[in-house]
Amino acid sequence: MNFRILLISILLLFGCSEETERSAFLMPDVAWSFREGSYENQKLFVEAVYQYNDELDSPIPEFYFQTSLPVSRVSVSYGYWVEKDDDWAEFREVVTIDSESGMLSLGELLFKLHEAVRLNLADQDRSYFEGLEFTSSGSTDQEYSFKLVLGS
Numbered sequence: 568m569n570f571r572i573l574l575i576s577i578l579l580l581f582g583c584s585e586e587t588e589r590s591a592f593l594m595p596d597v598a599w600s601f602r603e604g605s606y607e608n609q610k611l612f613v614e615a616v617y618q619y620n621d622e623l624d625s626p627i628p629e630f631y632f633q634t635s636l637p638v639s640r641v642s643v644s645y646g647y648w649v650e651k652d653d654d655w656a657e658f659r660e661v662v663t664i665d666s667e668s669g670m671l672s673l674g675e676l677l678f679k680l681h682e683a684v685r686l687n688l689a690d691q692d693r694s695y696f697e698g699l700e701f702t703s704s705g706s707t708d709q710e711y712s713f714k715l716v717l718g719s
Contacts, residue, residue: 576711580621591701593636593713594673599696601681601688609678616677632674638711640668643680643699645715647687660687684715693717 598620606612613632620627646659662683664676676698688694699713 572669592716593699593701594677595697595698596625596694597627597631597677597696598625599677599681601685601691601694601696603685605632605682605685606678609674612678612681613674618702632677633672635670635672636676638671639669640664640710641671641676642710642712643715644712645684645688645717647691658687660684680715687719691717692719695719 584716597616599616601621603615603619606615616632628680641664643662643664645662646657648655648657650656662680664679666672666675668675670716671686676699695718697716697718700716702712702714
């Protein structure tokens, strides 16, 4: 699958940023806190995300997290701050998420992302999921990169 087809699919399925024209976002309407604990499996996690959004009066369509991306690997970059010796240092990390079934579903992506970043983000002011911003395609058609957008 070529880059243009992926970008058009993302724009059509998941929306476009209001602040930055032409920036493709995944899951811009999903609310979630990375302060939540660990989950035993993806099913329990997705149920928790549905409930979290329902409690905010922002329900997610029933089969939303079953939607699959046309890729098997996603890299997600994010940043966080740590206090060291009365000074703050910013750390940047990249998480690589691989699909277990060939195509990465939104549920699998958010579950694996939560488990990978939650310990670093749990005590941060900006620990709330606001979407994933598409940044680039990888070295193959099955690999893409995103930036984790966080809010407080």
